[in-house]
Amino acid sequence: MDTLKKYTPETWPAHAEQVTLEGKNKFVGFWLFLACEIVLFASLFATYLALKNKGPAGMEFSTQELYELPLAFAMTMILLTSSLTSVYAMYHMKNYNFKGVQLWMGITVLLGFSFLCLEIYEFNHYVSLGFTFGSSAFASAFYTLVGTHGFHVTVGLVWITALILRNAKRGLNLYNAPKYFVASLYWHFIDVVWVFIFTVVYLMGVVG
């Protein structure tokens, strides 16, 4: 049986992403990648916590004065919602509704893009205040941590957009079901990291 075979809603398997050997391998392999990503982000979080509000220069910028909670709140809500929209995409995948998958993945990309715009605005704002990457140990740790997350969002946006375009005329099959599934796993992981960023960086930063 070839993986590009057409299915109907009645014959479509419940866990289409784990039916083929390739799908199974992608599933496990991707989780192993995510476990490694935990370690990457853990090192950046630990660095940030160790260097938070530390100089030697640029001491005029502290977490209490710099961060603005409304912006962090808006970014959090947008990213959380985009996590739900990708769950909707996976729900439509279970029902073999390809248009639903494409639509909700598209909404996820739009939400992710607006998140990225807010982050660029935030960084731009800080730089205009004079808080740049080289200002202090704190600044470097902050930009590296939040920037690495932003980079992951960018990668996710390019990835999911490519998936949507590449499979537009193909329809759903056992070949691309694991691809969509793994992309949605990645997107949830981005949200997991952001939960810690808004808690550890922004909320704990405002508290002091």
Place this chain on the structure above:
Amino acid sequence: MAHDTPVVTRSAEQQKYYRANTKAYMQRQVTNFAIMIFLTLIAFAAVMADFSKNLILPLILLLAGIQVVLQLYAFMHMEEKDAHEIGVVTMFMWTGAFFAFMMFLAFVTVIWW
């Protein structure tokens, strides 16, 4: 790429049951999402309300922990025991979490300025 998978056709009744199941699944996920939003609101509200630091810090860290568990187990399906090699996946994720904790401990206790 060639891989044999038996094609199973669900009868009309089975298909109805299947759709009801996926619908219930989606409703559970929306509930999980509502819980996550609620936890986020509490966390931000606690900071805005300017409670004592000793109360806020454990509270928001706990809320973040709950939210991450919800993401991993509900949205990302780490709870599905019959998923492929889920034991290996779980072990890797917990090892990652362990390293994360050790790194956090080392950096905040050993590094000082």
